Amino acid sequence: MFMRLNDAKPLLPMAREIAGLASEAWSESYNLRDQRAEICIVDRQTGEVVPIALLTRDCSYDDRRLMMKAPLLIRALLTLLDAAFAEIRKLKPPEDPRGAEPRQEKSDEPNYAANCAMMCKEPAFRRFLFEEKELPAMDEDNVVAKHVRYLLKVDSRSHINTDANARKLWLKLRAEFESWMKEVV
Template sequence: MMQLDLARKLLPEARELAGLVSEEWSETYNMTDHCAEICVNDRINGEVLPIAIIKSDCSFDDRRLMIKAPVLLRAMVAIIEASFAEIRRLQPTEDPQQAERRARTGEPRPKDHAAECAMKCNNQLFRRFLTEKKGVADVTDGERIAVSVRQLLRVDKRSELNHDAGARNRWLDLRAEFEAWRGHNNG
């Protein structure tokens, strides 16, 4: 699995490429050269243009990934953008008086536990923890994970983690349990 720091560094390039690559690629067979090719459709004249040769010893899964690369890249960037938008939406709004007091006193902005929880729910290792330690059966769908975590924390909305001390403490306990589990499992 890729390290998060490296993924963060690559994200701007992924965003850029997602907007530049062809809409989708297809596979054809070149009868003259007797080889499979990855092709794109020219947007102007509709001509099918080869962009890569697929060697005969290329596995089915690698071939499938190459052909679907543009669509998969755009899908992953869209999911990331939606996740960031959700995190921004969940960030607690601070009233102007609190913000002014913080600025005067140098007090740090309060922790956004709801956003932290949302980010953890998108983490594959956290999902594994939920399955192995908390008995969450289905961690493939983001909404099911969110529902399961809200049930574990006994809250109706993640935003309660920022406003309800009991909910916040339950989140901090769950997070600490995850961190201990992760340390034990070398994650």
């Protein structure tokens, strides 16, 4: 039931990639004509319900639940993982390779630039940018970062922490994303 950490670590990039590509939500349906249970998605282009998997009678209720919720659960786990790592980074100052004392943060202000950088790696945020903010189809880190800098009218995401206008644009973009997420999920 449990996986060893060394076995799980190499799978993280694949989980992130698949979570960003898989259909948002699956539903269970029963095909009366063929008399079989199916897992379906809604085609975003046509609105038609399309079967993507057939369920046999031997498929248990718990296995069906897991299959139905797989896209949502994977995205939730990746979001929790990113949040946990962000909290760990806040608590653990970076080590100086020369052995000097870790530097203390000088400001209690939130690090919006770091928040932006982390969100740019999230598959859901990338999808939001693609669907709502004309992000080019290439899903590379530098393309996403460049597009966000363009939207925020800055040369560097670090300006979000120092430029009030850039910070305002970032907070607005983040709020739009959060609103979009509520509609999508």
